[in-house]
Amino acid sequence: MADSSLEKVKKLREITGVGFKDCKSAIDECGGDIDKSIEFLRKKGISKATKKMERVAADGLVLVEQKDNSLSILEVNCETDFVAKNNDFINFANELSKLNFNNFGQLDKLNNAKMNNNSTVKDSLVSLIAKMGEKITIRRTEYFDGKNFKNFFYIHSPSSKNTGKLAVLLSLEIPDTTTDILNTFGHHLCMHIAAMNPISIDLDDLNNDVLSKEKEIIKEELLNSGKDEKIIEKISKGKVRKFIDENTLLNQTWIMDPDKKVKDIMTEISKEKKLKIQKFIRFKVGEGIN
Known part of the structure; x- marks a missing residue:
């Protein structure tokens, strides 16, 4: 390979990050033209990307x-x-x-x-x-x-500023004046959501399909146990209630005080002033990807 061609291959590698062999093929195919070689590799990259x-x-x-x-x-x-x-x-x-x-x-x-x-x-x-x-x-x-609302966020174990593997956004409807107590609560509630992974705010906005599926699983599990039907019904109600408590944010046990629920803490903080969870979102890298 001539020195000029080798330099062009090196330059193309620096620009594109593509391997030596592919860069040489591009340079040869495009008559040494760098810009055309970049376009050639881009088209080839699309083909590679599709497979990946x-x-x-x-x-x-x-x-x-x-x-x-x-x-x-x-x-x-x-x-x-x-x-x-x-x-x-x-x-x-x-x-x-x-x-x-x-x-x-x-x-x-x-x-x-x-x-x-x-x-x-x-x-x-x-x-x-x-x-x-x-x-x-x-x-x-x-x-x-x-x-319209006061927003908070939390990133668990950030790898750099505002970046990590798990993050939470939270929107609260709060009184006109934001106090240090409310700001601290907003931050702590984000941490709670990160740790406890609720799927809804309360029973009212819990997806009916999710709840129906859980009831079906509980019923099937109890039927297979061979217990009496009346006992099954009683146990089933208890298990469904437990599922709701563990998966709806307001009914979850507060991570900072296991003797209280999230809704209890909100009542204590808000007193006569209005405090409401408007919405939240929790992103964990790869969660739900098979």
Whole structure:
């Protein structure tokens, strides 16, 4: 290989991060033209990325962005912890998080947003997949507007600022004046949600399908035990109540005081003033991915 061609291959590798063999093929195919070679590899990268998208990506990062009282949250997945700690992946995720906030957590708009490299997010994602050699996905996003409620967030064991594997956003309807007690409670409640993983605020907003399925499982389990029907009915009601208490935020045992429930603490704090949980979201990297 001539020195000039070798230098072009090296330059192409530096620009794209693609392996020597693929870069040499691109340079040869495109007559030494760097720009055409980049486009050639990009097209080839799309082909590689398509195959990689069939694999499971259950590692990655959760990132939170905050401006004033507004918050956004984003989960970006990859296949291994090795890539999750790679600077290229981290930089991509950090830029995505800012774009996600600016696009109000709307995933379709995020995918078409322009990044600093002047390419769209979806095109930049394809290039990163080709470079990293792993499946990478933008899994889910959420945005909490700061106009009407007081918002809080918590990241468990952050790897860097506003970044980790598990994060919670929380929105509270509170009195006009926010006190230190309310701010502390908001932070502690985020920590509680991270640890206890509730699936709804109260029974009223617990998904009927989830509750029906749990009742069915409990009933089947008790029927197989051979117990009397009346005893089964009594035990079943107790187990259903326990499921509700363990999975609805207001009815959960407060992690800071096991003798009280979350709703008891809220009553103590609010007294005559109104305090209400408006909504919450909990993102844990890879949760629910098979």
